[in-house]
Amino acid sequence: xPETVTLSVSRYRPEREAEPVFQDYEVPFxxxxxxxDALNYVKDRLDGTLSFRWSCRxxxxxxxxxxxxxxxxxxCSAFLADQPPGPIRVEPLRFFPVIRDLVVDLTDxxxxxxxxxxxxxxxxxxxxxxxxxxxxxxxxxxxxxxSMCINCMLCYAACxxxxxxxxxxxxxxxxxxxxxxxxxxxxxxxxxxxxxxEPGGIWxxxxxxxxxxxxxxxxxxxxxxxxxKVSSALAWVRMLLPRGGR
Amino acid sequence: MEQSSCDVLVVGxxxxxxRAAIAVAEADPALRVAVVSKVYPMRSHTVSAEGxxxxxxxxxxxxxxxxxxxxxxxxWLCDQDAVEAFVKEAPEEMLRLEHWGCPWSxxxxxxxxxxxxxxxxxERTWFAADKTGFHMLHTLFQTSLKYEGVRRFDECFVTxxxxxxxxxxxxxxxxxxTGKVLAILARAVILCTGGCGKVFxxxxxxxxxxxxxxxxxxxxxxxxxxxxxxxYHPTGLPFTGILITEAARxxxxxxxxxxxxxxxxxxxxxxxxPKPVLRSMELGPRDRLxxxxxxxxxxxxxxxxxxxxxxxxxxxxxxxxxxxxKLPFVRELCKKYENIDPVKEMIxxxxxxxxxxxxxxxxxxxxxSLAGLYAAGEAACVSINGANRLGSNSLPExxxxxxxxxxxxxxxxxxxxxxxxxxxEQAHAExxxxxxxxxxQGGRERVATLRVEMQQTMEASAGIYRSEATxxxxxxxxxxxxxxxxxxxxxxxxxxxxxxxxxxxxxxYMLDLAEAIVHSALERKESxxxxxxxxxxxxxxxxxxxxSLALRREDGSPRIEYMPVKITRWPPGERVYGR
Numbered sequence: 001x002p003e004t005v006t007l008s009v010s011r012y013r014p015e016r017e018a019e020p021v022f023q024d025y026e027v028p029f030x031x032x033x034x035x036x037d038a039l040n041y042v043k044d045r046l047d048g049t050l051s052f053r054w055s056c057r058x059x060x061x062x063x064x065x066x067x068x069x070x071x072x073x074x075x076c077s078a079f080l081a082d083q084p085p086g087p088i089r090v091e092p093l094r095f096f097p098v099i100r101d102l103v104v105d106l107t108d109x110x111x112x113x114x115x116x117x118x119x120x121x122x123x124x125x126x127x128x129x130x131x132x133x134x135x136x137x138x139x140x141x142x143x144x145x146x147s148m149c150i151n152c153m154l155c156y157a158a159c160x161x162x163x164x165x166x167x168x169x170x171x172x173x174x175x176x177x178x179x180x181x182x183x184x185x186x187x188x189x190x191x192x193x194x195x196x197x198e199p200g201g202i203w204x205x206x207x208x209x210x211x212x213x214x215x216x217x218x219x220x221x222x223x224x225x226x227x228x229k230v231s232s233a234l235a236w237v238r239m240l241l242p243r244g245g246r
Numbered sequence: 247m248e249q250s251s252c253d254v255l256v257v258g259x260x261x262x263x264x265r266a267a268i269a270v271a272e273a274d275p276a277l278r279v280a281v282v283s284k285v286y287p288m289r290s291h292t293v294s295a296e297g298x299x300x301x302x303x304x305x306x307x308x309x310x311x312x313x314x315x316x317x318x319x320x321x322w323l324c325d326q327d328a329v330e331a332f333v334k335e336a337p338e339e340m341l342r343l344e345h346w347g348c349p350w351s352x353x354x355x356x357x358x359x360x361x362x363x364x365x366x367x368x369e370r371t372w373f374a375a376d377k378t379g380f381h382m383l384h385t386l387f388q389t390s391l392k393y394e395g396v397r398r399f400d401e402c403f404v405t406x407x408x409x410x411x412x413x414x415x416x417x418x419x420x421x422x423x424t425g426k427v428l429a430i431l432a433r434a435v436i437l438c439t440g441g442c443g444k445v446f447x448x449x450x451x452x453x454x455x456x457x458x459x460x461x462x463x464x465x466x467x468x469x470x471x472x473x474x475x476x477x478y479h480p481t482g483l484p485f486t487g488i489l490i491t492e493a494a495r496x497x498x499x500x501x502x503x504x505x506x507x508x509x510x511x512x513x514x515x516x517x518x519x520p521k522p523v524l525r526s527m528e529l530g531p532r533d534r535l536x537x538x539x540x541x542x543x544x545x546x547x548x549x550x551x552x553x554x555x556x557x558x559x560x561x562x563x564x565x566x567x568x569x570x571x572k573l574p575f576v577r578e579l580c581k582k583y584e585n586i587d588p589v590k591e592m593i594x595x596x597x598x599x600x601x602x603x604x605x606x607x608x609x610x611x612x613x614x615s616l617a618g619l620y621a622a623g624e625a626a627c628v629s630i631n632g633a634n635r636l637g638s639n640s641l642p643e644x645x646x647x648x649x650x651x652x653x654x655x656x657x658x659x660x661x662x663x664x665x666x667x668x669x670x671e672q673a674h675a676e677x678x679x680x681x682x683x684x685x686x687q688g689g690r691e692r693v694a695t696l697r698v699e700m701q702q703t704m705e706a707s708a709g710i711y712r713s714e715a716t717x718x719x720x721x722x723x724x725x726x727x728x729x730x731x732x733x734x735x736x737x738x739x740x741x742x743x744x745x746x747x748x749x750x751x752x753x754x755y756m757l758d759l760a761e762a763i764v765h766s767a768l769e770r771k772e773s774x775x776x777x778x779x780x781x782x783x784x785x786x787x788x789x790x791x792x793x794s795l796a797l798r799r800e801d802g803s804p805r806i807e808y809m810p811v812k813i814t815r816w817p818p819g820e821r822v823y824g825r
Contacts, residue, residue, distance in 0.1 A: 015740050032485055044694030048737030048746040053285075055452040058488045058579060060380055061289045077582050099423050100743040106286065110400070118388040120347040132344045134356030140349060147349050147381065151288050176388075183347060 005029040005080055006087035007038055009050065012098050020098065023047075024087065029080055035090060036064050036075040039102075052102035059216060062150035065157070066102050067091040072154035072214045093157040095166070109153065112169050115195060116177035121188025139184040146179035146224050148217045155221050158214035167200040171211035171221030174202060178224040181231070193232050202228050247677050248428050249670065252280040252397065253659040254652070255416060255432035257404050257459055259287030261379070261644035262623025262651075263438030264386040265339075269652025271393040277656055282399040282419055282430060284454065284748070287387045291440050291452045292644065295379020296491035296575060297363065298371035299641035301336035304360055307368040309333045316639060317816050319365040319531050320603075320632020321775035322791065323472065326814040328610050328628045332639075332646050339645035340372055348385040349374050351572075361572070362496045363638045365531040365823075367524050371638040376491050376575040382641060402428060403748050404458060406676050407435065407466040407619070408669040414466065414619035415665035418676040420748070425741025427680055429673035433659035434618050436651050437463060441602040441624040445756045445763065447701035449599040450482055450489040459625040461755035463606040464762065468616045469795040469807075471607035471627040473759070474767035474777045477635055478536035478710055482598025484553035486583055490595055492637040494576050495528035497568065499561040501535070502592065503547040509557070513538040516824015526824035533634040533776040534823065536597035540710050551594060558592040565589075597710060601640065603631040603776065604766070607795060607809075612651025618658060622651040629793065633775020684747050689735030693749050696734070697756070700727055704760055708767050713780040717768040724761050728802060731757055762796040762804045769806040770794060787818050 004026045012020040025046055027038040036054055043050050054064040057076045064075045069089050080088065096104035126133060155171035162168050177196055181189040196202050205225045212222040254270045256263045259281045270279040281287065302312050312333040317324050344350055344358065351359045351373050363371040374381035390396055402419040408431070409415065416431035442457025443449035464470050480501070481490040495501070498521060503509040508518040508527065515534060516526035523529065539557060542548055548555040561569060561576070566589045569577055580588045605627035612620040612628075623644045630643060707720025731754060738746040772786035773779050792808040799805050 013740055014742050043746075044692075048693070049740070051738075051743045051745045053289075055285060055289050055454045056291065056294050057452070057486065058294060059582065060377070061285075061291075061293050061452060063285065063289050100740075103743050105423070110286070113388075114391045117392075119392045120345070120389075125345065128338055128341050128345065132341055132350075132358050135352055136356045137352050137354060139356070140352055144349055147384075148377075149384075150293075150380070151286075180347070183349075185345075185347060 002029050005038070007042065008087040008089045009042070009102070010091040011050070011101055013049070013100060031081045033080050034076055035068055035073070035078045035080065035088065038080060039075065039090070051100045060150055062152035065093050065152040065154050067094055067157065072157035074152060074154070074216050077216065093153055095157055095163045096153070106153065108166070109156070109170070109173070112173045113176070115169065116173050117188055117192050118176045118180060120180065120183065120186050121191060123187055133185045135184050143179050143182035146175045146182065146219060149175055149219045150217055152216065154214040154216060155211035158210040160208055160210065161204055161206060165204060168204045169196065169200055171225065174228065175219055175221040175224040178228050181228070193235060196228070197232055202232065247674060248426055249431065250428065251431040251665065252278040253432065254279045254434045254436065254655045255430055256281045256436045256438055257417060258290070258438035258440065258625070259283035259398070260290030260438060260440055260623065261292035261383055261386060261641065262648035263436070264390050265645050265648030266436050266438055266622055266652035266655070267396050268390055268393060269649040270656045271395045273653050273656040274660065275395055277395070277659060278397070279395060280397040280399060280430065282402045282404060282417065284401060284403040284458070286400050287398070288384055290383060291455055292379045292383040294450070294452060294489070295641055296376045296489060297493035297496070298361060298373035298378045298638045299340060299382070300363065300366065300371050300636070300638040301340040301642050302333060302370050303337050303358065304368070304370065307370050311368050312370060314816060315366050316630060316636055317632070318819070318821050319636040320634055321785065321821060322818040323629070323632030323774060323793070323811055325629050325812040326816060327812050329630050330814060331610055332630045332643065335646045336642040339642060339649060343382060343385060343645065346385050346389045349381050351375060361493060362522060362524055362529060363636070364492050364495065364529050365525060365636040366638070371496070373493065376493050376573050379641060399428070399430065403751070404462060405680060405751060407462050408665070408672050409466050409616065410666055410668040410672065413617040415669040418673050420680065422743050422748070425744060427677040429670055431665035431669055433662040433665065434620065434655040436612065436655050437606060437619070437621040437625050438623045438648065439625045442756060442759045443599050443602070445701065445760045446599040446704050448482070448487050448705070450479060450487055451599070456752035456756050457759045458752070458755055459621065460606055461758045463614060463616070463619060463621065464758055464796070464798050466616055466619070467798070468614045468619060469607040469797050470762050471604055471793050471795055472629060472766070473602070473604035473762045473796055474770055474794060475603035475633050475775060476599060476708065476763065477532055477601040477603060477776050478597040479532055479600035480535035480539060480597050481559050481595040483579070483584055484551055484556050484594055484596055487598045488579055488583055489598070489600065490559060490576055490579070490593060491573070494559060494561050494573055496522060497561070497572055498522050498564050499528060499559050501528055502558040502560050503542055504549045505547065509542050509547065510535065510538055513541065514824070530823045531634055531636060536710055537778060539597050549594070554596060556594040556596045559595045560592045561588050562590065562592070601635055603627065603629070603633065603635055610650070611654035612647055613654055618662060620651040620655045622647040633777060683750065684736065684744065685739055686736060689733045691730050691734045693734055693746065693753050696727055696731055697753055700724070700757060700760055703727070704763070708764050711778045711780050712767055714768065717764055720764045721761070721768060724757065724764060725803070728757050728761070758798070758802065765804040765806055766794045766796050791818060
């Protein structure tokens with residue numbers, strides 16, 4: 001086993017560089033270290049100027065997504081030992097504006113998240129005194145996988161459509177819309193559909209499927225979007241039928 | 247310097263903070279409420295909570311049972327009026343979250359399912375598989391988006407509270423993306439910044455858990471309550487400190503020593519049965535289980551690994567189907583981080599710092615000793631957790647006391663005057679301090695070095711077992727570290743997303759809290775719950791049935807006072823488990 005490994009890290013300090021440059025760091029190679037541990041070694045011991053986000057180090061907060069050797073990864077679960085031999089290239093998530101070093105700007109995503117109405121919409125709220133909305137385990141299973149998204153943005157960095165068309169609402173936000181559409185407690189599907197069949201919505205997706213490949217939580221946004229397209233098309237057909245379906 | 251203003255400002259966007267913000271918006275839509283957080287809200291550490299959230303909902307359970315479990319679990323240091331309010335309001339808060347879309351696990355008939363948990367005598371823990379905190383946080387965050395009145399300052403790091411005329415009137419914060427210093431003036435401020443596990447070297451806590459809000463309040467003159475009570479969770483993965491949820495034991499997992507023996511039977515926790523028994527063995531409280539580990543280690547009956555001693559958590563007999571349905575995250579974490587499959591192999595675990603029972607001292611409405619300042623969640627000490635929190639009480643606590651603090655702060659803000667000019671002047675002075683720190687050249691100390699020394703000091707002096715000797719030594723070392731921290735050198739002098747600057751500020755926060763913990767522990771000459779003194783091994787209700795209060799002296803060191811515990815219906819008694 002080698003004793004050290006080179007991290008080749010993308011640096012961009014807007015007060016210093018006009019565009020990103022790579023900087024190499026030698027870090028210990030340890031078999032239980034992930035890329036994030038190596039970055040923290042750099043930050044603590046070698047160069048305090050390197051900036052990146054991280055928090056939970058257990059794959060659930062969604063902060064530490066970066067490109068590792070060209071692939072979108074959570075750096076807290078990308079082991080050094082799993083990388084091919086040679087320097088490990090670490091870059092900010094693709095397709096996002098870079099604020100600094102490995103930190104990207106998520107403002108656009110936060111806007112899109114709100115656009116999909118990611119909350120329960122009801123015509124009538126049941127009073128709390130009447131207890132919970134009943135939901136069987138099967139009804140729960142219908143949307144549960146789409147509720148597992150940690151907003152880590154790996155799917156956006158994997159999505160070629162988002163790369164070409166930044167107005168695309170994108171995989172995570174659309175999967176979340178579908179999560180609420182499929183929730184037996186929700187009645188907001190029509191409201192969401194009106195917004196998400198506009199340009200930038202579901203019809204932009206050409207079903208490349210890279211998003212589902214990149215997802216560390218098996219959310220399958222591509223599957224969610226395909227389902228969504230089918231149900232929207234059906235709703236549209238129903239609308240054309242006499243008496244307009246619903 | 248940019249100046250904004252609002253009526254109620256919530257610091258922290260985790261479970262308590264979001265619940266508080268929504269409570270303000272619902273109490274009075276005319277109030278301007280804002281949430282300032284150093285991370286995007288969905289990154290907050292609530293996300294890591296796993297096993298569940300306790301609230302009485304099933305027949306056969308009762309509010310009094312929940313209250314008694316909580317009070318005995320807390321070794322009678324809980325304020326019983328707060329506990330009574332907590333158990334009463336928890337079911338409604340949990341139902342509200344259900345109505346907001348939280349994907350609670352269900353019974354076949356569609357009602358909410360519950361599971362057993364440590365120290366609880368009835369099954370009352372609601373769960374969303376074993377990602378309960380994750381689902382609660384995302385549900386709260388997504389729901390908060392529908393309230394147009396809630397403004398957010400995402401990725402803004404709060405550096406001080408503005409206090410004038412004995413009243414908190416806002417905060418100063420650094421906007422990370424630009425480095426701009428913001429003055430956010432407010433009629434009331436609610437601290438919901440969580441705990442400070444990162445004061446210790448081995449913790450389940452995320453890197454952001456530096457006790458920012460506790461330190462901000464402490465520096466502004468508010469009291470910190472019961473800081474000596476630090477919870478070690480008995481089952482963390484060695485090296486990473488990743489939590490393996492108590493639900494693994496609640497579903498029937500065994501704790502085994504190196505001989506494959508269920509050693510908890512030797513520590514007055516009951517007799518081993520094949521199926522889990524409530525308030526017994528593996529379902530004993532966390533403090534007792536973590537203490538049993540140390541005793542077992544002293545007897546030479548633990549296993550040795552590269553990251554210290556460990557024991558085994560065995561869930562193999564639960565079977566793949568149950569594990570995948572109820573403990574999928576346990577399996578995911580073990581596979582990903584330990585390269586083992588708990589369906590087939592035992593999990594190596596050891597006690598790990600998990601939760602601060604102490605925090606900013608508040609009353610039952612979340613009000614601190616400083617006018618206009620409120621606190622809720624782990625950052626606060628109400629106190630419902632006493633000397634040892636029961637598993638699955640922290641999540642409903644976020645909701646109940648987040649909502650209470652939100653309503654109380656809203657009421658206060660309606661009657662409070664506009665923040666004054668003096669507050670804005672203080673903000674300018676703070677901007678100068680930050681400018682000086684960021685630009686400082688030639689300091690001699692590295693943030694990371696001091697942080698490591700602090701963490702090692704805390705483990706050695708204020709770990710699972712403490713004594714006057716270890717605590718005195720720790721107190722001395724922390725004074726030295728405080729002095730050295732003044733001479734910190736930064737490599738990074740830039741404005742844009744300067745995370746070295748924020749880690750220097752976090753280190754200062756943590757050093758203050760470390761001193762508060764050690765001095766509170768030094769003064770409490772008894773053993774109670776998670777605070778175990780080798781030199782004072784018994785509980786002493788005559789002298790210490792009282793909350794400690796740490797107040798900051800001029801020189802930064804803590805002064806310790808006491809206030810009485812509120813007892814309503816449950817006089818102090820023996821903690822009995824397994825018999």
